[in-house]
Every structure is written in C-alpha cells, then in structure tokens.
Amino acid sequence: MSAIRALRQLTATSARTFAARQTIGATRTLAARVSVSTPTSARAFSVSTRRFGEGNSDVILSQKLAEELQYEKEALADADVVPDFLKTFQSQGVWSIEDVPGNDEVTLSRKFGNETIRLTFSIADIQAEEEDFENETENDDGEEALNVYPIRASLSLTKTTGPGALNVDMICQEGHFIVENISFYNDAKLGTDLTAEADWKRRGLYIGPQFDTLDVAVQEEFEKYLQERGVNETVALFIPEYAEWKEQQEYVKWLGKVKSFIDA
Structure with missing residues (x-):
C-alpha cells in the first residue's frame, strides 16, 4: 500500500477510537430515551428488509468500500498511465x-x-x-x-x-x-x-x-x-x-x- 494510504489508516484508527467512545455514551442515552417513549409492541423496522446478500452489514460495508475506491481513484487520476x-x-x-x-x-x-x-x-x-x-x-x-x-x-x-x-x-x-x-x-x-x-x-x-x-x-x-x-x-x-x-x-x-x- 502507498505511504499516503498507510498514514490515512493511522489517522482513521485514532479517530475511530475517539468516535467509538462518543458513540457508546450517545447510544446509552438514546437507549434510555427509547425505553421510556417507545411502546414495547412497536416495531420500527422490518427484519425481512435486506439489501445485497443475507447480511445486515452488507450495505455499510459496500459504502465504505466505495469511499475507499473513490479516494484511491482520485489519487491515481493525476498519475500517468505509464509513469x-x-x-x-x-x-x-x-x-x-x-x-x-x-x-x-x-x-x-x-x-x-x-x-x-x-x-x-x-x-x-x-x-x-x-x-x-x-x-x-x-x-x-x-x-x-x-x-x-x-x-x-x-x-x-x-x-x-x-x-x-x-x-x-x-x-x-x-x-x-x-x-x-x-x-x-x-x-x-x-x-x-x-x-x-x-x-x-x-x-x-x-x-x-x-x-x-x-x-x-x-x-x-x-x-x-x-x-x-x-x-x-x-x-x-x-x-x-x-x-x-x-x-x-x-x-x-x-x-x-x-x-x-x-x-x-
């Protein structure tokens, strides 16, 4: 992998660590609110609705791959076909x-x-x-x-x-x-x-x-x-x-x- 990509990964790792901590707190707060305001009989989403394969994570993974692919293509856009x-x-x-x-x-x-x-x-x-x-x-x-x-x-x-x-x-x-x-x-x-x-x-x-x-x-x-x-x-x-x-x-x-x- 290129040095630029390695640097991006290092930065992203630190960002993910911080974001994860923020998300945990936010999720707990949101869960508390939902437990109070949402009736137990309500179902917000249909379990049968899925895209791509049979996994729930397919859509998000595809989006992340698309983002990385777009970034790499842009990085190569200015490079000659034959350097x-x-x-x-x-x-x-x-x-x-x-x-x-x-x-x-x-x-x-x-x-x-x-x-x-x-x-x-x-x-x-x-x-x-x-x-x-x-x-x-x-x-x-x-x-x-x-x-x-x-x-x-x-x-x-x-x-x-x-x-x-x-x-x-x-x-x-x-x-x-x-x-x-x-x-x-x-x-x-x-x-x-x-x-x-x-x-x-x-x-x-x-x-x-x-x-x-x-x-x-x-x-x-x-x-x-x-x-x-x-x-x-x-x-x-x-x-x-x-x-x-x-x-x-x-x-x-x-x-x-x-x-x-x-x-x-």
Missing part, C-alpha cells in the same frame, strides 16, 4: 518486464551472450514495511525521508551451452543488491521451475554457503559478475518503485472486485 520511471527503464532496452495482472510476482528477464537471466521479486514485501513510520530518517539536506524498504529478489541464470542453473538469493534495498546465498542445480528445470513440486525437491538439496562467509575476494568477483550482467544500482532502484506502483494498481482492482461481490 516516468517506467518509461525511462523500458527505454534502456536491457530488461523485459513480465507482469501478469492479479499476480504479486514480477519477473525481469534478459539475454546475455549464451545466458538467460531472470530476476523475480514480489510486491508482497512492501505492504507491511510501509506501515512502519519508525523508519523515517533525515537526508543530507536535513529533510525528512523514508528509508527504502527491503524487497527479496531471486536471480536465475541458465546457459544454452551447458546444463544446470545458478540461483542467487538477494535483498534489494536502498539502491543496492545484498547477496545472501548462491545455489547451483544440476538440472536447470529444477533450478528455475516455480511449481510447488520443484520447490519441495529443492528443499532437500545443498544450497551452498552463506554468501558473507565466502572469501572476500570471491565475494567481490561475484559482485562484479552480477554487475556485468546488468544486476546493478539501476535495477535496484527500479524494483521498489515498480513494486509500489503495481501494488497500488492491484489494490484499486481488489477494492472494485470485492465491492462487486458484496453488492451481488
């Missing part, structure tokens, strides 16, 4: 973006000589991090800024001239990739397949040492190896921007689908 950062990234012509609407994973892919390189990340990582307002810091100009939240990324490299797959588990944060682990699989399909069966088979295999336990010289050469293949600061800065942009698009679509379901 500038995405246009710039695509104009470089290095990476192709594989983004399926409704999925929370995005894959960047490219060719490098006889290699096929795929870099996958998920927008799910940003949802909890953006609600943590304690990550606020000050930049060099003394202005308040938010740290870039970490996003996990998985890189796979395969070759047309040889078997196997090299997998690199990384964290993308503050314009850098932090390598955690490098694995090698004899079977390229096993190393790159995203099915549950392949994931289960990989769990029983040796995945290599923690990257920071390798000799420093080996670490440095691996980092150069990745840089040469385009896994650099440009991509590390692009991933968080794209993840936040996509999460916002998916959230708006989610609101619309859920409201349609409640209204049906």
